[in-house]
Amino acid sequence: TPAIYQAEYVLHSPGQIGLGDIYQENSLSQLKDLKKQLIAEFNNKKHTFMVHSAFNTLVEEIVETSKNEQADMVIMGTQGATGAKEILIGTNTVHVIKKACCPVIAIPPNFKYENPKEILFPTDLGINYQEEQLEALVSLAEHHISRIGIMHVSAGYDLSDKQLKNKEKLEKILGKIAHLFHEMPNQEITTAINSFQQKNKVNFMVMIQNRHTFLERLFIDPIIKKLGFHVTIPFMVIPPHKNN
Incomplete structure (x- = not known):
């Protein structure tokens, strides 16, 4: 194009x-x-x-249209135009995720739909969560009566005061939605996600985009063989809030 x-x-x-x-x-x-x-x-x-x-161009049109139409969500496939299986997600998908002002759900190739009963939410607890920011996640979980596995990957240190406050606020926002916290100390984020997916029946993943979190690092080099990051389930990326 x-x-x-x-x-x-x-x-x-x-x-x-x-x-x-x-x-x-x-x-x-x-x-x-x-x-x-x-x-x-x-x-x-x-x-x-x-x-x-x-x-x-595809990316610019998606971003512009989603703004003009005040879209609540963008849903697209993850496979690149080349169809290369070793690519984590297509370049267009990465750029849309980075530029979109609304949540983006990326669907991997050949995925057969199943209700998102078990949702994985990896976080470093470094974000001051806002209710409107997590509205899509809360709505999804309430509609499907899902359980959210909140995975915190750390270097083995105790949570800081800021992280503890963010964790408390996250729990308040989730309210009565079933959720569990999982501590994954001394692991790389990609290793932790892969390990969690293998041990648990996860069929949906949610991440929040933030310059200072691990999500940016995941998109630096999208080669599965190098990162070892295999996503076989749909994942939603929520844009950063203006207060973060």
């Missing part, structure tokens, strides 16, 4: 004028066909499908 984008709107090559319109018309036609298929397969009057086609 970027190459065509430049040819149409930057280089203004006579041979390329109108090419974007052709691509957009074809895209819109296919989207309408997909809409018909979804309506036929999932006949639910509570669902409304709208199609949107634009001549733009």
Whole structure:
């Protein structure tokens, strides 16, 4: 898309004028066909499908549209355009997660839907949690009667006063939702997550994006073989709150 984008709107090559319109018309036609298929397969009057086609880079269009439409959530696949199995998540997904102003749910390839009964929530307890920030997590857990496993990975030290306050506030926000705290001392975050997934029936994961937390480190080099970070379940990334 970027190459065509430049040819149409930057280089203004006579041979390329109108090419974007052709691509957009074809895209819109296919989207309408997909809409018909979804309506036929999932006949639910509570669902409304709208199609949107634009001549733009994927990431920028997703971010802009989610802002303009005041979207509550973005849902997308994790596999990159190359389809390479060794890639953790596609580049587009990473950029959307970093730029989106609403929660993003990333779905791994070949995942078969199951109710998120067991939710993993890794955290370093370094965030002053806000109710509106965790609204998507709370709503999801309440709807599915889920249990949240709050995993804290540490270097073996006791929690600081700040972390204890954040933990107390987190418990208050979760309220009556079933949740357990799991201390994972002296482990790398990727090792701890992999180990927890293997030992427990986790089918959904939630993380909060914050410059100062482990999530940023997970996206520095998305090669599974190097990081050893295998995500086989959907995961939701919540954007940072303005107060954090």
